[in-house]
Amino acid sequence: MLAGSVQTRHDLLQGAQILVNQVGYHPATPKQAVLALAPGTAAGIRPGWTPTLQIVRAxxxxxVWEGTMAGPSEDRLVSGDTLYRADFTSLTAPGRYVAQVVGGPRSPEFAIGPxxxxxxxxxxxxxxxxRCGVAIDDPITGVSHALDHHEDGYVLVDDPFYRAGTRLEATGGWHDAGDYGKYVTTTAVTAAQLLKAYELYPQAFADGQLHLPESGNGVPDILDEVRWGLEWLFRMxxxxxxxxxxxxxLRWPGMIRPEQDVQRRYVYRITTQDTAKAxxxxxxxxxxxxPFDAAFARKALAAAEQAWRFLAASGPILDYPAEDNSGSGPYDDRDDADDRFWAAVELWVVTGRAEYHDYIARMARTGLPAYAPVSWVNPAALGYFDYVTLGQKGxxxxxxxxxxxxxxGARSVFQTYEQSGYGVPILAGSFHWGSNKEALAKGMLLLFAHHLEPRPEYERAALAQLDYVLGVNPLAKxxxxxxxxxxxxxxxxxxxxASGVMVPGLLVGGPNDHPQTKAIRPHMGPRGYADVTDSYETNEPAIDYNAPLVFVAAHFASL
Incomplete structure (x- = not known):
């Protein structure tokens, strides 16, 4: 009879999933497993049924742990799924485990540990x-390519200093995404978030090296990597x-290796948003x-102050001609006020000069930029946080x-988080390009507030964003x-x-309600994703996507 009962329950749970963070959990952090039933699959579950979850050693x-799952709850505002969940935070022993519902599905294997x-x-x-402009031959991952883009780049249009066609030494930097373009907008915002992650959580980067060519030079590896991006900014x-x-x-390259992209590459027009972000x-x-390289620090400050002098003498320059985007993304930010605010804060923090604080004070009188998740469109939150935490004489x-x-801002993010069955602070109809980045960037906002006024629920909500992008989502992805x-x-x-070798550690954009290819249908919310190469609107990584992933992971890696 018992065997038949279990089989009946298993039949009713066909299509159900047990969702976990597929990498795992730290012994000291909250741990939840979610039983998810997609719309229409929960009809056979009798009212009052409560599943039993077991955690077993792999x-x-x-x-090693057993408990009754809470629920059901219907995720009406995001996925429509019926959800049950179990909290197994009390399990702290390091090891590898599987979560299973008695008579139902099993989860992927996951770890408890660091x-x-x-x-x-x-x-x-x-x-x-x-990295661009260098040969890569990485024995750890097998990723390799020959020296690429070693003639970057040529001035596109005449300006006061260079005639069109003049070659500038602008090699280096990072390939921005799945293409080989390099963008000041995303490089600057990415570098800043990596710097902030190190500044707040140096202990997270202390134990292990990133196995870079520069490793062992007395500078933390994460700073050496950031320097690669910053040096390219100097050249721009x-x-x-x-x-x-x-x-x-001028043309999007095909699906080729970087050294095969031999077209002439151009340095495009200046903008004040890029100048301020840099x-x-x-x-x-x-x-x-x-503390690590005083000469480099002086060089960076000189470049920043030179950029500010240009900004102080110039109104907005935000010209993005359509013909400039035939072979690269526009990143057309139409407002530089948030960028100028951020630049003024950082320059004031490092120099203490009244000129920069006077600018901040004028903005405070006339209108501060919106406080929003850090992005290439609006990085002002970094300025907000650094003024508050580092500007002691403000x-x-x-x-x-x-x-x-x-x-x-944190309260608003948290309220949306609480409305989502999966804990992602994005509601149905609001999954846009880079939704995974948005979720993690909202996790950053929660952690900013947590630094000012520690609230465990904010930290838990930020952790939920890691869980979401690592498997606790309707696609178990x-x-x-x-x-x-x-x-x-x-x-x-x-x-x-082109190579058939995976580059590990890249966060892809994620579900998107507004497809630009035929890989997905529109308005599918958190299911609007396709793991196919052509789906650049859902399955392309980008350097600025990874930045909040690094930041949030660094917070919890520092535990």
Whole structure:
């Protein structure tokens, strides 16, 4: 009779999934498993039924934890799924485990241990594998390519300093995404978030090296990697301090290796949003590199101040001609106020000069930029946080306003998180390009507030974003290449496609309600994802996507 009962229950649970973070959990962090039944599959479950969850050791099947799952709850606002969940936080013994419902599905195998260091290592090391202008021959991953893009780049249009066709020395930097373009906008915001992760969580980067060519030089590996991006930004600065927008070819390259992309590549027009973002990132580098490389710190500060002099003498320059985007992304930010605010804060923090604080004070009187998840469109949250935490001699009234917005921003994110059955603070109809990045960037906002006023629920909600991108989602998908049992296997990534070798540690964009290819249907919410190469709107990684992944992973790796 018991066997028949179990079989009947298993039949009713056909199509159900047990969802876990497929990498695993730290012994000290909350741990939840979710039983998910897609719409229409829960009809046969009798009212009042409560599933029993077991956690078993992967090597011998021994049950080490058992409990009743709470539920059901219907995730009406995001997926429509019926969910049950169990909290097994009390299980702290390191090892490898599987979660199983009695008479129902089993989860992928996962670990309990220092797993967030593994996530941090993979996500941070991916930048090395995205380096441009250098041969890569990595024995750890097998990723390799010959020297690429060693003639970057040629000035596209006449400007006050260079005639069109003049070659500038602009090699280096990171390939931005699945293509081989290089963009100041994303490089600066990415570098800044990596710098901030190191500044707040240096202990997370202390135990392990990233196995870079520079490893062992007395500088933390993450800073050496950031330097690779910052050095390229120096090369994109014009003699008057302005910074060019991007470097790319006139045509999108095919799915070829980077050394096969031999078209002439151009340095595109300057913009003030790029100039301000670069200034802010350089100013951050000036303070964070100072204990390790004083000469580099001075160089970064000089570049930042030169950029600011250009900004102080110039109104907005935000021209993005459509013809400039035939072979690269536009990254057309139409407002530079948030970028200027951020630059002013970082320059004031590192120099203490009144000029920069006067600019901040004027913005406080006339209108502060919106406080939002850090992105290439609006990085002002970094300025908010650094003014509050590092600007000890600032204006108390300005500080109070910024603190208020940081805390209000976290409350808003948390309220949305609470409405989502999967704990992702994105509701149905709001899954846009880079939704995975948005989820993690909102996790950053929660952690910013947690630093100011520690609240365990904010930390738990931030952790839920790691869980979401690593498997606790309606597709039971890890969205990070090389991590988990069901990672992306066909990312929109030219080197991966051309070489057949996976670049691990890359976060792909994730579900998107607004497809641009035929890989998915529109308005599918958290199911609007396809693990196919052509689906660049859902399955392409990008350096700025990985930045909040590094930040959130660093917080929990520092435990």
């Amino acid at each position: 090597d011998d099947g021994q049950v 797993v967030y260091r593994d996530v941090l290592y993979a996500a941070a090391r991916s930048y090395y594998l995205q 600065q014009r003699p008057d301090g302005a910074v060019y927008h991007k470097l790319a070819g 200034a802010a990132a350089w100013a951050m580098a000036a303070r964070i590199f100072a 204006d108390p009234a300005i500080r109070a306003r910024l603190v208020q917005r940081i805390l209000e 890890s969205y990070v290449t090389g991590l988990g049992s069901n990672p992306p296997r066909n990312p929109h990534h030219r080197l991966v496609k």
